[in-house]
Amino acid sequence: MREALQLLVGQGLVEVRPGKGYFLRRTEQGARDPTVEGALGMEEIQDLTEARVAIEGACAALAALRATPADAARIEAFLSAMEAKASSASSVYLDALTLHLMIAEAAHNRTLSEILRVIIPKIGAYGAKIAAEIPDHAPMDAALHRELWEKIRTGDPDVARAAMEAHIRDAASLYRLPYESRAIHETSVPPHNAEPPSPPRSTRRRRGSS
Secondary structure, eight states: OHHHHHHHHHTTSEEEETTTEEEEOOOOOOOOOTTSTTOOOHHHHHHHHHHHHHHHHHHHHHHHHHOOHHHHHHHHHHHHHHHHHHTTOSOOHHHHHHHHHHHHHHTTOHHHHHHHHHHHHHHHHHHHHHHHTSTTHHHHHHHHHHHHHHHHHTOOHHHHHHHHHHHHHHHHHHHHHHHHHHHHHHHHSOOTTOOOOOOOOOOOOOOOOO
C-alpha cells in the first residue's frame, strides 16, 4: 500500500496533508470531446488510469490475501446477479464499478478504499454512456469481471495485481473511444480534390472492462 501511495504522490495525483492523510488532487483536464456529455479530457483519462492501476492493483493483491469467506460470498452473489442482468441489459458498466469497490473493501485497507471512492465517480457517468452504445457490451463486461475475480480468488497477490493492472489499462481504451472515433471520422473525409486515404488496418481491442 505504501508503495502505491508514494507512486501517486510522486505523480502529483495524491497529496499528503500532515495529520489528515492522503487526498486526491484535482487533475488538469485536457481537451474534451464536445459531442460527449460529461466527457473526460485525454490528460484526465491518463491521470485516472495511472491512479487506478496503482490503487486497484494494490487492492486486488490485498484482497487475494485478506478477503474473508463473507467477502467472497458477497462478491460471488453480486457477480452472479450482474451476469444474469447482462443477458438482457444494454450495459452493466455501473454494476462493474460497484464490483471494483467491493473488491477494494475486501482488501480491508481503509485508505485505499477511500481513495478509490473518490476516483470512481469521476469515470462513472462518462463510461456508462459510452458502454451503453457498444453492441453486446454487457455480456462481454460481465465475462471480463468474472475472469478478473477468478484471478483474485487464486489467493496469489502477484497474479491478482497483474490481472487488475491489465484490466484497468484495457478499460482506458473505452474512455478514449470517442476521441478515436472522432479522429477516424475527421481523417476519413478527404479535402477537396484529395486522393482518398487507404483503408486503416483493423485495431480491434477489448473494450468491455471498467
